[in-house]
Amino acid sequence: MKRELTCISCPLGCQISVEMEDGNIISVTGNTCPRGERYARQEVLDPRRTVTSTVETEDSIHRRLPVKTVPEIPKDSIFPVMNEIRKQCVTPPVSIGDVIVHDIAGTGSDLVATGNLTE
Amino acid sequence: MDYDVIIIGGGVTGTASAWYLARYDLRVLLLEKGSDFCEGTSKANSGIVHAGYDPLPHTLKAQLNVRGNALIRELHDMLGLDFVQNGAMVVAFNEKEVKELEHLRAQGIYNGVTGQEILTRDEVLRREPNLSHDIAAALYLPTSGIICPFSLNYAFAENAMTNGMRPVFGAEATAIERIGGGYRVESSKGTFTARAVINAAGVYADRVNDMVAERHFTITARRGEYMLLDKTERGFISSTIFQMPTEAGKGVLVTSTAHGNILIGPDSKDIEDKENTSTDAEGLDYVMRLARKSAPGVNTRKVITSFAGLRAHPDGNDFIIEMPVPGFVNAAGIESPGLTASPAIGEMVGTMVAEYLGARRKERYIEERKAIVKASQLPLDERKRLIAKDPLYGRIVCRCEEISEGEIVEAIRRGATTLDGVKRRVRAGMGRCQAGFCTPRVMEILSRELGIPMEEIRKNDEGSEVLV
Amino acid sequence: MRELVIIGGGAAGLSAAVSAYDSGIRDILIVERAPELGGILNQCIHNGFGLHTFNEELTGPEYAGRFITEVLERKIEYRLNAMVIDVQPHLVTYVSSEGIVTEETKAIILAMGCRERPRGALNTPGYRPAGIFSAGTAQRLMNIEGYKVGSRVVILGSGDIGLIMARRLTLEGAKVLAVAEIMPYSGGLKRNIVQCLDDYSIPLYLSHTVTEIRGKRRVEGVTIAKVDERRRPIPGTEMDFDCDTLLLSVGLLPENELSLKAGAALSPVTGGPVVDDTLSTDIDGVFAAGNVLHVHDLVDYVSEEAAIAGRNAASYILSGSHSEDKVKVIPGNGVRYTVPQYIKRNAGSVTIRFRVSDVFSNATIAVREGENVLKRIKKRVLAPGEMEKVALPGPQYNEEIGIEVEV
Numbered sequence: 001m002k003r004e005l006t007c008i009s010c011p012l013g014c015q016i017s018v019e020m021e022d023g024n025i026i027s028v029t030g031n032t033c034p035r036g037e038r039y040a041r042q043e044v045l046d047p048r049r050t051v052t053s054t055v056e057t058e059d060s061i062h063r064r065l066p067v068k069t070v071p072e073i074p075k076d077s078i079f080p081v082m083n084e085i086r087k088q089c090v091t092p093p094v095s096i097g098d099v100i101v102h103d104i105a106g107t108g109s110d111l112v113a114t115g116n117l118t119e
Numbered sequence: 120m121d122y123d124v125i126i127i128g129g130g131v132t133g134t135a136s137a138w139y140l141a142r143y144d145l146r147v148l149l150l151e152k153g154s155d156f157c158e159g160t161s162k163a164n165s166g167i168v169h170a171g172y173d174p175l176p177h178t179l180k181a182q183l184n185v186r187g188n189a190l191i192r193e194l195h196d197m198l199g200l201d202f203v204q205n206g207a208m209v210v211a212f213n214e215k216e217v218k219e220l221e222h223l224r225a226q227g228i229y230n231g232v233t234g235q236e237i238l239t240r241d242e243v244l245r246r247e248p249n250l251s252h253d254i255a256a257a258l259y260l261p262t263s264g265i266i267c268p269f270s271l272n273y274a275f276a277e278n279a280m281t282n283g284m285r286p287v288f289g290a291e292a293t294a295i296e297r298i299g300g301g302y303r304v305e306s307s308k309g310t311f312t313a314r315a316v317i318n319a320a321g322v323y324a325d326r327v328n329d330m331v332a333e334r335h336f337t338i339t340a341r342r343g344e345y346m347l348l349d350k351t352e353r354g355f356i357s358s359t360i361f362q363m364p365t366e367a368g369k370g371v372l373v374t375s376t377a378h379g380n381i382l383i384g385p386d387s388k389d390i391e392d393k394e395n396t397s398t399d400a401e402g403l404d405y406v407m408r409l410a411r412k413s414a415p416g417v418n419t420r421k422v423i424t425s426f427a428g429l430r431a432h433p434d435g436n437d438f439i440i441e442m443p444v445p446g447f448v449n450a451a452g453i454e455s456p457g458l459t460a461s462p463a464i465g466e467m468v469g470t471m472v473a474e475y476l477g478a479r480r481k482e483r484y485i486e487e488r489k490a491i492v493k494a495s496q497l498p499l500d501e502r503k504r505l506i507a508k509d510p511l512y513g514r515i516v517c518r519c520e521e522i523s524e525g526e527i528v529e530a531i532r533r534g535a536t537t538l539d540g541v542k543r544r545v546r547a548g549m550g551r552c553q554a555g556f557c558t559p560r561v562m563e564i565l566s567r568e569l570g571i572p573m574e575e576i577r578k579n580d581e582g583s584e585v586l587v
Numbered sequence: 588m589r590e591l592v593i594i595g596g597g598a599a600g601l602s603a604a605v606s607a608y609d610s611g612i613r614d615i616l617i618v619e620r621a622p623e624l625g626g627i628l629n630q631c632i633h634n635g636f637g638l639h640t641f642n643e644e645l646t647g648p649e650y651a652g653r654f655i656t657e658v659l660e661r662k663i664e665y666r667l668n669a670m671v672i673d674v675q676p677h678l679v680t681y682v683s684s685e686g687i688v689t690e691e692t693k694a695i696i697l698a699m700g701c702r703e704r705p706r707g708a709l710n711t712p713g714y715r716p717a718g719i720f721s722a723g724t725a726q727r728l729m730n731i732e733g734y735k736v737g738s739r740v741v742i743l744g745s746g747d748i749g750l751i752m753a754r755r756l757t758l759e760g761a762k763v764l765a766v767a768e769i770m771p772y773s774g775g776l777k778r779n780i781v782q783c784l785d786d787y788s789i790p791l792y793l794s795h796t797v798t799e800i801r802g803k804r805r806v807e808g809v810t811i812a813k814v815d816e817r818r819r820p821i822p823g824t825e826m827d828f829d830c831d832t833l834l835l836s837v838g839l840l841p842e843n844e845l846s847l848k849a850g851a852a853l854s855p856v857t858g859g860p861v862v863d864d865t866l867s868t869d870i871d872g873v874f875a876a877g878n879v880l881h882v883h884d885l886v887d888y889v890s891e892e893a894a895i896a897g898r899n900a901a902s903y904i905l906s907g908s909h910s911e912d913k914v915k916v917i918p919g920n921g922v923r924y925t926v927p928q929y930i931k932r933n934a935g936s937v938t939i940r941f942r943v944s945d946v947f948s949n950a951t952i953a954v955r956e957g958e959n960v961l962k963r964i965k966k967r968v969l970a971p972g973e974m975e976k977v978a979l980p981g982p983q984y985n986e987e988i989g990i991e992v993e994v
Binding site for chain 3: 346347351394396397399400402403422423424425426495499502503506507510511513514515518519521551552553554555556558559563569571574577578579580581582583584585586587
């Protein structure tokens with residue numbers, strides 16, 4: 001199996017091909033630097049993303065509180081995580097870094113506030 | 120009878136009629152199919168108060184243009200209009216056109232236009248240095264002016280309402296029946312009866328006429344496209360520059376607007392769909408090309424918006440102002456110079472209806488209409504006093520036009536229920552960012568003042584909700 | 588008389604304030620028109636900020652939060668809900684619900700940021716219904732207010748905000764049908780193309796533009812078509828999309844109406860003031876930094892630049908203006924503009940930021956002083972979407988500095 005990727009390590013955006021067999025990487029081609037290979041391996045074996053969104057609040061001024069997942073979650077958990085985020089409603093006070101949900105959607109990552117809500 | 124008069128149409132013609140009728144002891148109802156006044160042909164046009172050199176002598180257009188021009192110059196303070204008498208020039212590019220200038224001037228004199236003057240090329244360029252050096256001469260028209268069309272429409276409407284006129288919005292007239300002593304008008308907002316009906320339905324005036332009168336006419340929607348330039352271009356041109364008129368109208372103009380933008384346009388295209396206010400690439404290209412002919416340096420990179428307006432073009436070329444059936448008055452085919460002529464049309468239509476009804480003058484009639492205060496235009500100390508009295512005038516919502524929350528709240532108090540309604544009354548969202556920054560804020564203020572959820576805030580008519 | 592007034596409490600204004608304070612200025616006032624400090628960062632809830640400044644990846648509000656904390660720690664004065672309406676040399680007038688105040692000040696830093704290019708500036712034909720948003724307006728309605736702006740969306744322009752919004756809308760349940768980009772390359776970061784479009788299988792149509800908008804009240808559909816080299820639509824290449832929303836991410840414009848009022852000369856290329864290496868405009872005591880000066884790709888560079896303006900404003904306040912003797916920086920082949928446009932002859936080490944005018948691979952950036960080559964830097968790739976910089980050691984500059992791309 002062959003996976004085609006665009007490298008995001010620099011503006012060059014190399015087209016990288018990753019040859020796979022039984023879930024193992026056979027070869028990485030098309031990259032022009034070691035960073036490209038590292039990116040391709042990670043992206044093929046265990047792609048991860050930070051999800052950023054907002055949650056509802058009970059604050060009268062700030063209707064939404066921005067949040068993010070820490071650390072990055074597996075890419076295929078993005079939509080399950082979004083479903084959990086949609087259910088949340090927070091009450092002030094909240095500070096940047098406060099955990100809103102532990103182990104969100106079973107990803108092992110936390111949902112963390114990226115904004116402040118004062119009382 | 121529910122009313123003495125029903126006016127169909129809340130554009131400048133319908134509201135001018137209401138404004139004139141307000142001085143009589145009459146119960147007046149105005150039916151408007153849109154969500155606000157000024158939703159049809161009145162909302163998108165050149166905003167020129169024409170001198171009157173262009174209409175053929177002996178036409179209603181000629182008569183009402185010159186009279187309307189005089190009325191606007193006389194009434195603008197009393198009605199709080201955004202009006203500037205900036206003068207206009209019709210420019211000629213060759214000997215043939217220079218000869219035609221003489222003809223236009225003669226026509227102007229015949230129509231009663233005062234102060235006209237033929238300017239030499241040098242004089243033209245001295246007054247307007249950014250005009251083309253290919254210009255050979257120009258006809259100067261000192262009585263010509265520029266007006267914010269919205270301000271005229273709302274001024275008529277607000278003054279009429281102060282004096283008792285009642286508007287119903289979202290009310291499209293669907294049938295009119297003659298009944299004993301008057302008419303019954305069916306509308307999408309109910310049935311109303313009145314002793315007289317005024318048809319001021321713009322591009323739909325033919326349909327409304329057909330509901331009552333034997334003699335039919337056709338109104339064609341003739342679209343004109345425009346481009347509006349940023350106020351940074353203020354001063355590029357200070358007067359209004361026309362090219363030689365053609366069959367299709369007065370051609371592409373370059374003008375300053377009443378608020379200091381530069382406006383170029385329109386083209387002219389007959390269209391079948393009476394609500395087709397879309398622009399097309401061809402039309403906009405044409406406008407740019409012709410505008411550059413008059414003023415080669417016009418900076419079209421500074422365009423902040425382009426738009427299209429409709430002219431209600433009648434098949435006979437002249438305004439149709441008549442009473443074809445007793446008590447039913449047409450004010451139809453009001454294309455250019457309809458905006459200029461509107462107070463005169465209101466006067467003519469109003470007089471016709473008042474005489475027909477044998478109406479008496481009111482004892483108490485309020486002549487004056489105060490414009491919404493423009494906080495940013497006030498002298499500093501006056502502005503400070505205003506903010507001290509109402510701090511909302513110190514909260515700037517529209518940063519480009521420097522419009523405060525106080526002005527927006529006042530627009531809503533005077534009847535704005537939509538983003539466009541606010542924009543046309545106080546210019547929030549009219550500036551260079553085209554409402555990018557202020558839309559969410561204006562929506563919040565509308566939601567708060569009207570007590571409706573954000574999801575119900577509309578741009579204009581039903582179906583134009585901003586959120587989904 | 589105040590020492591320093593900073594117009595704008597966003598990324599640039601905050602950083603300029605901190606740096607001016609740390610350079611010895613205590614009497615500082617930040618004037619911010621919004622109800623909070625932080626500027627546009629507050630609505631940029633996505634991550635990717637701060638890698639250069641803090642060596643970690645932050646969201647917009649977190650990045651702003653770091654600088655706000657520094658401003659608060661230093662007890663720097665600020666006014667919120669206050670809009671500056673006039674700037675003259677050494678005078679700043681602002682309006683708020685408390686009234687109108689004119690501050691006399693030794694120095695001014697312009698940090699008003701930028702605004703989005705509206706639809707009107709594109710002359711896109713068609714109707715003007717509800718449902719056409721600039722990407723930032725939609726971003727604010729979604730991220731700050733929590734509203735849904737559309738269900739089926741087409742995006743014109745592949746700048747970073749457009750890309751970020753494609754993902755954001757998708758996460759919130761909307762269907763993004765297409766992103767059209769008139770240029771043959773995207774102005775956005777590679778990372779955003781992959782993580783905002785490819786991740787969600789959103790097609791990017793390069794060399795395409797919107798040729799028609801349908802719908803009289805709410806958007807009902809748009810047509811996009813391929814364009815030729817002169818960016819004119821090619822007949823026969825039209826694609827119709829049924830959608831209720833069109834998002835525009837078609838460029839940012841420095842917001843310089845106040846700079847003009849102050850009388851500052853603007854560059855027709857950047858849209859921002861012409862400045863020297865101290866980021867001083869041609870008006871005595873008026874400095875500029877951030878997106879008001881030129882549109883940046885990364886906020887980290889905004890902060891860095893604003894810190895320079897803060898330092899220089901401080902030095903101006905403490906010891907007055909120095910040498911007026913300057914050399915010009917000339918953008919040569921392949922270089923669209925440089926900031927600064929002038930360098931003082933005795934400036935010392937200077938960083939020049941610039942943007943290239945096209946995509947170049949395996950090219951060299953050459954910096955000359957007169958005929959003399961100061962630097963040659965090899966670049967594997969140069970793109971207009973990315974800001975470049977070169978550092979010059981100084982200490983003296985005697986002739987014009989030229990920067991060009993050699994292919």
